[in-house]
Amino acid sequence: MNIVVTVKQVPDTWAEKKLDAADKTVDRVSVDNVMNEMDEYGVEEALKIKEAHGGEVTVVTMGPAKAVETIRKALSMGADKAVHLTDDSLHGSDALQTSAALAKVIATLSPDLVITATEASDARGGVMGALLAERLGLPQLTQARKVTVDPGAGKVSIERLADNGYALVEASLPAVVGVVEKINQPRYPSFKGIMAAKKKPLTTLSAGDAGLDAGSVGLAGAGSAVVDAQPAPPRQSGTIVKDEGDGGTKIADFLAAQKLI
Amino acid sequence: MAEVLVLVEHADGEPKKVTGELLTLARSLGEPAAVFTGAPGTYAKAKAYLAEYGAAKVYVVESDDVAGYVAAPTAEVLAKLVGDASPTAVLVAATADSREIAARVAAKTDSGLIWDATAVSPELVATQGVFGGSTIVQSKVTKGTPVFVVRPNSTAPVAAPSTPAETPVDIAISDVAKGAKIVDRVAEAKSGRPDLTEAQVVVSGGRGLGAAEHFALVEKLADTLGAAVGASRAATDAGWYPHQNQVGQTGKTVSPQLYIAVGISGAIQHRAGMQTSKTIVAINKDPEAPIFEFADYGLVGDLFNVVPQLTDEVEKRKG
Numbered sequence: 001m002n003i004v005v006t007v008k009q010v011p012d013t014w015a016e017k018k019l020d021a022a023d024k025t026v027d028r029v030s031v032d033n034v035m036n037e038m039d040e041y042g043v044e045e046a047l048k049i050k051e052a053h054g055g056e057v058t059v060v061t062m063g064p065a066k067a068v069e070t071i072r073k074a075l076s077m078g079a080d081k082a083v084h085l086t087d088d089s090l091h092g093s094d095a096l097q098t099s100a101a102l103a104k105v106i107a108t109l110s111p112d113l114v115i116t117a118t119e120a121s122d123a124r125g126g127v128m129g130a131l132l133a134e135r136l137g138l139p140q141l142t143q144a145r146k147v148t149v150d151p152g153a154g155k156v157s158i159e160r161l162a163d164n165g166y167a168l169v170e171a172s173l174p175a176v177v178g179v180v181e182k183i184n185q186p187r188y189p190s191f192k193g194i195m196a197a198k199k200k201p202l203t204t205l206s207a208g209d210a211g212l213d214a215g216s217v218g219l220a221g222a223g224s225a226v227v228d229a230q231p232a233p234p235r236q237s238g239t240i241v242k243d244e245g246d247g248g249t250k251i252a253d254f255l256a257a258q259k260l261i
Numbered sequence: 262m263a264e265v266l267v268l269v270e271h272a273d274g275e276p277k278k279v280t281g282e283l284l285t286l287a288r289s290l291g292e293p294a295a296v297f298t299g300a301p302g303t304y305a306k307a308k309a310y311l312a313e314y315g316a317a318k319v320y321v322v323e324s325d326d327v328a329g330y331v332a333a334p335t336a337e338v339l340a341k342l343v344g345d346a347s348p349t350a351v352l353v354a355a356t357a358d359s360r361e362i363a364a365r366v367a368a369k370t371d372s373g374l375i376w377d378a379t380a381v382s383p384e385l386v387a388t389q390g391v392f393g394g395s396t397i398v399q400s401k402v403t404k405g406t407p408v409f410v411v412r413p414n415s416t417a418p419v420a421a422p423s424t425p426a427e428t429p430v431d432i433a434i435s436d437v438a439k440g441a442k443i444v445d446r447v448a449e450a451k452s453g454r455p456d457l458t459e460a461q462v463v464v465s466g467g468r469g470l471g472a473a474e475h476f477a478l479v480e481k482l483a484d485t486l487g488a489a490v491g492a493s494r495a496a497t498d499a500g501w502y503p504h505q506n507q508v509g510q511t512g513k514t515v516s517p518q519l520y521i522a523v524g525i526s527g528a529i530q531h532r533a534g535m536q537t538s539k540t541i542v543a544i545n546k547d548p549e550a551p552i553f554e555f556a557d558y559g560l561v562g563d564l565f566n567v568v569p570q571l572t573d574e575v576e577k578r579k580g
Contacts, residue, residue, distance in 0.1 A: 124391075
């Protein structure tokens, strides 16, 4: 199995996130950046499938130079090699442009399986799996809480989350699989893994190397533009009451006064 | 007046409330044209509802070719309609399925996509709360036909009865769109409660509950209020409640009229998923819990005393 897994470096989940004052893109400079937490599930699933069926796991990311830290993390978890698409001209690309760029890179790797996580904690679009499937012309097996691969038969099936349960979805390989959190328990990189990661092959591509048209990438070519952005008015803390044995009644009074019951 | 396409959100033909919200929003932007895709025989159940909320036209595709595969066939239908009808905009609900469809439509039609909009002005400027609602962004699509993914509960649905013209769509779904086949649908223990992201009232439980079985307290209060049940990351990580019910940065984002947080500290992880709720009530025994900094009504006390009493009181007053 030739498996590609996409990852993204994002501002730390526990950090207060901001937009850059000048160009209204996500501020990635003044905060700590980490591998998107949900991507760890994608990497883990890729490694599990490789361990079960053999093959190779290639990590693909698009992002600034320092996103190489996130690549190193995926490699130290056990991925075999990586491709880093990085170019100043890509800054400000939206999800549609990013999916087109990633698809271009991924297509050159001829994968059997492309694995993504459901969403990144900064943009929270939840669309990358669908977009990669669209761009690559491959079956879309997203929202997967369980993945079963049968390389012999050239098939993959998933349990796709639904409102009241799940749908069993099947496709032929190659396919794009999007995994949800809790599909597995991502491993921690071992010391040995961290040391080994330093020697693993890493290909760095510029926009030109990837064959991307300069006019189509980055903020200027994005399909939407931020007109304005403001911090939300801070929520005021309301009434705080200590329970004197009638706390439940007091809340009910409040709800009734607000016409909520 | 140009059409505004609205993808009908439904369960086996039964329209969801968000469809009425989208049609109401569409009426402020142009002529609402509902797009119904589903299995054969399902449209009949949606018909009256779409008329009630003012659809001027309904495009209907009833086929196993759309219902039997993930996302791509419905995206083909919408992309074709974008080409044929040159609509002002496309509106879909911010559900897991529909946002994927919307993204594919934007890719197919080389259009801009804006997700999680809470409002769209007649000038097609969308409002979004980003970073869990801590920053408010106004943005505009600059390319193609704007595709807006709109949050449930963003618009109050207002009826405006119409007699929609039914228009079948002449389309053969491509083979490539039929790559991911739905071979079975399995229902799991259905709670009978409203969908978390659509509910008017949400009651969530967290670490303070201490054990899975104590979620019964939260469920009982929720059922009394007709609410959905949520859980904090701490509670789902501990295995006390299903992951699908997690509210927060790494879970669902909810924006109900009333949010009741039971035994939840309110760290940014959780706050990011619920801070745009209209009214927030918090019950926590720790007076220093961050949730009290942004709750509209905070009760410092033992949830095991407060919650049953509140449940009884609500029950009584419903009388």
